[in-house]
Amino acid sequence: MRIHVNHATIYTYDPPANGAIQILRLTPRNHDGQYVVSWRIDVSESCRLQAHQDAFGNLTHTFAVDGPISELRVLVEGEVETQDTAGVIRGISERFPPTLYMRETDLTAPNASLREFALDSVGSDPDRLAKLHTLMDGIGAAMTYDPDPTHASTSAIEAFELKRGVCQDYAHIFIACARHLGIPARYVSGYLVGDGSTRAQGAGHQAGHAWAEAHIEGLGWVGFDATNQMCPIETYVRVAVGLDYLNAAPVRGNRYGGGDENLSVALTVDQSSRQIQG
Known part of the structure; x- marks a missing residue:
């Protein structure tokens, strides 16, 4: 089965936050029965994603952004072939x-x-x-x-x-x-x-x-x-x-400064209409 994932995590801050640091565990690995066809992570703020592996071998991405930040979006989209x-x-x-x-x-x-x-x-x-x-x-x-x-x-x-x-x-x-x-x-x-x-x-x-x-x-x-x-x-x-x-945890981190933090998540996980050609 080819599975398509579209996962958006959106933070809003009122008043704006002074900055934020996040660690993302949102990237799957290849193994028997699971092959990552395509995968990308985008962050709304201009920052560099640092790729690592944590102690358990999970693929992680970290980033830090300076404010003021009124909204922060983490967008994930990809396709995985599974058996x-x-x-x-x-x-x-x-x-x-x-x-x-x-x-x-x-x-x-x-x-x-x-x-x-x-x-x-x-x-x-x-x-x-x-x-x-x-x-x-x-x-x-x-x-x-x-x-x-x-x-x-x-x-x-x-x-x-x-x-x-x-x-x-x-x-x-x-x-x-x-x-x-x-x-x-x-x-x-x-x-x-x-x-x-x-x-x-x-x-x-x-x-x-x-x-x-x-x-x-x-x-x-x-x-x-x-x-x-x-x-x-x-x-x-x-x-x-x-x-x-x-x-x-898929998303963990801290923000500093600012007021209330509100969170919304939009997630779609379904079978892709595109299939690997033999």
């Missing part, structure tokens, strides 16, 4: 051993309720892959998708207590439970082609989608989307990974 790999990730050079992804963070630390839920969900099945599928389905059944009560910094504990949340919350809960079961797990941000049957939108400025990956001996990293109770297929575009949302 269904049943959620298995191959063809990427990993920076860290899987054991790093056993590390708890403030957003993924479990409490007694999450630990009990994780153990009760999977039972005594010794097969790790089967456990993770059961856990994914259990989270999907226990939670209600609802963007209203949560935000980007909601922890797994907070979301699980509410039993409501968005894709970021489902991913954090899955990660917390998988790590408690002794399985390395990490957060993934990206895009998903919505067809009316999937929950493709995130919350606030991290519009897009989020899911988790868990590491299975002999198989490698495998994606699990607890929000939609499925492993990623060709409708998913994988962009960035990390221990939690903060490591893989």
Whole structure:
């Protein structure tokens, strides 16, 4: 499938801000089942985008602009060719051993309720892959998708207590439970082609989608989307990974000076009408 992404993030400041610094994790990488055909990032202000790779190997762009700034627009457009790999990730050079992804963070630390839920969900099945599928389905059944009560910094504990949340919350809960079961797990941000049957939108400025990956001996990293109770297929575009949302957030930064900041996001992710010619 060839997927077209058009993603605009627009900040307005009243009164104007004195300046802003941003880091963008908005560029996908090539790997088995995912080939970036074209991709570009434009910033409305006159500034230079500095390209880097972060500690996790994510492609990043940073920029700084001086004010006064009344509006700042970050525009992303590109096309990605994808294939269904049943959620298995191959063809990427990993920076860290899987054991790093056993590390708890403030957003993924479990409490007694999450630990009990994780153990009760999977039972005594010794097969790790089967456990993770059961856990994914259990989270999907226990939670209600609802963007209203949560935000980007909601922890797994907070979301699980509410039993409501968005894709970021489902991913954090899955990660917390998988790590408690002794399985390395990490957060993934990206895009998903919505067809009316999937929950493709995130919350606030991290519009897009989020899911988790868990590491299975002999198989490698495998994606699990607890929000939609499925492993990623060709409708998913994988962009960035990390221990939690903060490591893989599409846009993070600071502005200084000025008054209120207002944010709007326009996102279109659909199947492109153009196809690769053989």
